[in-house]
Amino acid sequence: MKHILKILTFLVAITAIWISLLQTAMIPQSYTWLLPLYLIITLGCYGLLMVGVGLMQFPTCPQEAVLLQQDVIEAKEFLKHKGVDVGPD
Amino acid sequence: MSQQRNSNLYSIIVPTYNERLNIALIVYLVFKHIPDINFEIIIVDDGSPDGTQDIVKQLQKVYGDDRILLRPRPKKLGLGTAYIHGLKHASGNFVIIMDADLSHHPKYLPQFIKKQMETGASIVTGTRYVTGGGVHGWTLMRKLTSRGANVLAHTLLWPGVSDLTGSFRLYKKSVLEDIISSCVSKGYVFQMEMIVRASRKGYHIEEVPITFVDRVYGSSKLGGSEIVEYLKGLVYLLVTT
Numbered sequence: 001m002k003h004i005l006k007i008l009t010f011l012v013a014i015t016a017i018w019i020s021l022l023q024t025a026m027i028p029q030s031y032t033w034l035l036p037l038y039l040i041i042t043l044g045c046y047g048l049l050m051v052g053v054g055l056m057q058f059p060t061c062p063q064e065a066v067l068l069q070q071d072v073i074e075a076k077e078f079l080k081h082k083g084v085d086v087g088p089d
Numbered sequence: 090m091s092q093q094r095n096s097n098l099y100s101i102i103v104p105t106y107n108e109r110l111n112i113a114l115i116v117y118l119v120f121k122h123i124p125d126i127n128f129e130i131i132i133v134d135d136g137s138p139d140g141t142q143d144i145v146k147q148l149q150k151v152y153g154d155d156r157i158l159l160r161p162r163p164k165k166l167g168l169g170t171a172y173i174h175g176l177k178h179a180s181g182n183f184v185i186i187m188d189a190d191l192s193h194h195p196k197y198l199p200q201f202i203k204k205q206m207e208t209g210a211s212i213v214t215g216t217r218y219v220t221g222g223g224v225h226g227w228t229l230m231r232k233l234t235s236r237g238a239n240v241l242a243h244t245l246l247w248p249g250v251s252d253l254t255g256s257f258r259l260y261k262k263s264v265l266e267d268i269i270s271s272c273v274s275k276g277y278v279f280q281m282e283m284i285v286r287a288s289r290k291g292y293h294i295e296e297v298p299i300t301f302v303d304r305v306y307g308s309s310k311l312g313g314s315e316i317v318e319y320l321k322g323l324v325y326l327l328v329t330t
Contacts, residue, residue: 002289002330003246003247003289003327003330004327004328007327047240047241047244050240051233051236051237051240054218054236054239054240055229055232055233055236058218058224058232058236059217059218059219059220059221059222059223059224060223060224060225061222061223061224061225061300061301061302062225064194064223064225064300064302065225065226065302068191068194068302071114071118071194072114072191074117075113075114075117075118076114078117079113079114079117079151082151083147083150083151084113084144084147084148084151085143085144085147086110086113086114087109087110
């Protein structure tokens with residue numbers, strides 16, 4: 001249960017800070033009420049950004065398919081020679 | 090550079106179902122890429138109707154039945170239990186798990202072994218998502234789903250590894266036995282559960298970039314039900330690890 005406790009502690013801490021901000025009114029209250037919303041939106045945007053960046057940088061390896069086909073041919077030849085049934089060409 | 094004699098024994102567990110051609114290719118490639126390593130290949134076949142076990146017996150004639158162990162089961166019983174079954178017959182002090190469909194290429198085995206020896210890690214896991222790694226054969230939609238799933242999992246779980254669902258891994262045998270006993274999930278959530286639990290327990294985990302060529306015939310489906318299973322798995326892991 002430890003990981004979820006870490007997250008809950010973090011959420012409780014943030015909520016405490018938010019409530020204290022509301023009480024002390026250092027920041028105008030109308031603004032403070034919206035802070036959680038801003039936080040969620042920022043989090044969402046950050047998540048989307050990470051997905052987008054990751055998608056653009058997604059590592060691909062087309063040459064590996066070619067190498068694999070070569071390996072398959074090499075393996076089939078050896079195994080056929082040794083009497084293993086590797087099917088029709 | 091002097092070649093130190095590696096006196097470890099590596100048990101390579103390969104669960105199979107209808108892989109009569111691929112298993113032969115994999116066995117050939119394993120012997121090709123780690124000729125100087127002590128290893129055994131444990132093939133856990135779940136009663137394949139396509140004759141996979143006959144091919145394995147032919148391979149045993151070529152390579153020896155002390156190097157290739159056939160430990161079948163009567164029917165499809167799931168991946169987690171396949172590993173547990175394979176573990177029972179493993180004599181090595183290290184266990185490597187890999188898929189039988191050639192998406193995991195044996196050419197990375199030397200790198201896994203080397204990484205473990207250099208760092209003393211308890212687990213070395215292959216990652217497709219870093220530089221040097223990669224995936225071939227995925228549509229844009231598939232990549233998007235994968236990336237989205239990864240970001241979500243990292244945000245929720247802080248797992249400490251870049252590829253959570255990968256199943257090309259090297260474990261110290263004692264570590265695998267320890268973790269597998271506490272895992273209950275199925276399918277690829279099982280792979281996630283293994284690595285997250287290992288991370289939580291403080292095991293030293295290292296990563297090796299690997300390339301992953303998705304099977305050319307009948308590429309792995311990722312439909313709505315898989316996504317739901319994944320989300321359920323994430324919540325389960327969030328709450329119980």
